[in-house]
Amino acid sequence: MTPALVFDGLLALLAVAAAMAAIGGRDLFGSVAFFIVYGLLIAIAWVRLDAIDVALAEAAIGAGLTGILLISALARVERTASSGESGEGGRLAKIAAALLCAGVAGALAWAALALDPQGAGLTPLISEALPQAGVGNPVTAVLLNFRAYDTLLESIVLLFALVAVWSLADDGNWGGLPGLRQHARSDGVLATFGRLLPPFGLVVAVYLVWAGSENPGGAFQGGTVLAAIWLLVAMAGITELPRVSSLPLRAALVFGPAFFLAVGAIGALAGTFLGLAPAAAKAIILAVEAGLTLSIAATLALLVAGSPQRTQG
Amino acid sequence: MSGALGHSATLFALTGAALVGIGLYGFVARTHLLRRVLAFNVIGSGVFLFFGATGFRRPDLGADPAPQALIITGIIVALSLTALALALITRYAALSGRSSLEDEAPDDEAPDAGDERGGG
Structure with a gap:
C-alpha cells in the first residue's frame, strides 16, 4: 500500500459518501451543499488521473455552475411549491430499486475489470497526429x-x-x-x-x-x-x-x-x-x-x- | 483481477461504477424533481469518471486524451440539460404548486393550497 493509493482510496470513499449524502439527505439545501462538495472531490480525482483539463471543467462547471443553478432553482421552487417529498414508494419498492441499481453498478465494475489491461486506446494515434x-x-x-x-x-x-x-x-x-x-x-x-x-x-x-x-x-x-x-x-x-x-x-x-x-x-x-x-x-x-x-x-x-x-x- | 487497469485507475473506475448506481437509485427512488436533477448529475459524473479511468490503462502512456475531450463535451451538455430541466421545474412549480410528478401518497396529508394543475 503506497501513500498515493491510501490517498486515492480515501478520496474515493469521501466522494461516494458525499454522493450518498446528496442523494439520501432529507433537507434539499443540505443535499445541494453535499453535491458541490462531491463535485470538488471528483475534480481532485481527475487531477489524480492526470486529466487536468477535465478537473478544471468539473470544478468550474460540474460543481460550481451546476451548484449555483440548483441553489437558485431551489429558492424559486420553495417559494411557490409544497416542499414535501410526497409519493415516495414503500420500503419494498426502495429495496427493489436499490438491488437493481447495485446490479447496474456491479455490471459496470465487472466491465472495468474485464478490460484488456494493456489496451492503449487512442493515445498512440493521437500522439502520432x-x-x-x-x-x-x-x-x-x-x-x-x-x-x-x-x-x-x-x-x-x-x-x-x-x-x-x-x-x-x-x-x-x-x-x-x-x-x-x-x-x-x-x-x-x-x-x-x-x-x-x-x-x-x-x-x-x-x-x-x-x-x-x-x-x-x-x-x-x-x-x-x-x-x-x-x-x-x-x-x-x-x-x-x-x-x-x-x-x-x-x-x-x-x-x-x-x-x-x-x-x-x-x-x-x-x-x-x-x-x-x-x-x-x-x-x-x-x-x-x-x-x-x-x-x-x-x-x-x-x-x-x-x-x-x-x-x- | 484487481489492479487490471494498473494503480489507482482501477479504483476510480470502480468508484465511477458505484456512483452510477447511487445516482440511479436517487433518480428512481426519490421523487422531488430537484433531487432527480441532482441524481442525474451524479449518474453523469459517475459515467465520466468510469470512462476517464478506463482510458488510463497503461501508466507509461498516461491518460487517453480522446475520452478527456469527450468528457469535457459531456460536462457542458450535462450543464445545458440541467439548466433546461431546472427552468422547466421552476415553471412547473410556479404553475402547479407542486415539486414532484408523483400523485400525492394516500398516507401523506395532501397540501391544500395552490394545488390546481395546469393553468398559464
Whole structure:
C-alpha cells in the first residue's frame, strides 16, 4: 500500500459518501451543499488521473455552475411549491430499486475489470497526429481539430438550451431582463469584491484560453471564469445583465458557434468539413477558441441568470 | 483481477461504477424533481469518471486524451440539460404548486393550497 493509493482510496470513499449524502439527505439545501462538495472531490480525482483539463471543467462547471443553478432553482421552487417529498414508494419498492441499481453498478465494475489491461486506446494515434494539429495540448487538439465536430455541436447545444430557457418566460416578460433584481449595499463585501476581482478574473480567463493550446485549459474553462466574473459584477449591482432582446448580446451569443461553422465551411471548400491545414491550424484554433470563449461566457452567465422575469430595472 | 487497469485507475473506475448506481437509485427512488436533477448529475459524473479511468490503462502512456475531450463535451451538455430541466421545474412549480410528478401518497396529508394543475 503506497501513500498515493491510501490517498486515492480515501478520496474515493469521501466522494461516494458525499454522493450518498446528496442523494439520501432529507433537507434539499443540505443535499445541494453535499453535491458541490462531491463535485470538488471528483475534480481532485481527475487531477489524480492526470486529466487536468477535465478537473478544471468539473470544478468550474460540474460543481460550481451546476451548484449555483440548483441553489437558485431551489429558492424559486420553495417559494411557490409544497416542499414535501410526497409519493415516495414503500420500503419494498426502495429495496427493489436499490438491488437493481447495485446490479447496474456491479455490471459496470465487472466491465472495468474485464478490460484488456494493456489496451492503449487512442493515445498512440493521437500522439502520432499531434505534430500536425497545431497545438501541443492533446486534449485541445482532440476538441478543436480531430473531433471538432463534437465541440461545434456542443456549442450549439449550449445555445439551444439558453433559447429553450428563455422561451419559458411569461409572455409579458418576453424580451425583458433576466433574473431577479439584485440588491447589494454599495459599501458591502459583495460590492467590494465586485470591483476588486474582475481584473484578476479577466487575466486568469485570458491565460486559461491562451495557455490551453499547450497546457491544460481552453475555451470552456476560460469562458466559465469570464461568466463567473460577469455574474459577480451583476450580483454586486455594479452593472445589470442586458435585456434578452438586446442585439449586441445576441451577437455575442451566436458569434462563437457561427465563426466555428464558417471555419468548418471554408474547410469544406478546401476538401474536408472542419479540416485544418497543419500550417494554419494554430492560428485558426486560437481564433475559434477566442470566439467560443466570448460566446460560452455570455451563454453560461445568462443560463445561470435564467429566463426573463421583469421588464423594468 | 484487481489492479487490471494498473494503480489507482482501477479504483476510480470502480468508484465511477458505484456512483452510477447511487445516482440511479436517487433518480428512481426519490421523487422531488430537484433531487432527480441532482441524481442525474451524479449518474453523469459517475459515467465520466468510469470512462476517464478506463482510458488510463497503461501508466507509461498516461491518460487517453480522446475520452478527456469527450468528457469535457459531456460536462457542458450535462450543464445545458440541467439548466433546461431546472427552468422547466421552476415553471412547473410556479404553475402547479407542486415539486414532484408523483400523485400525492394516500398516507401523506395532501397540501391544500395552490394545488390546481395546469393553468398559464
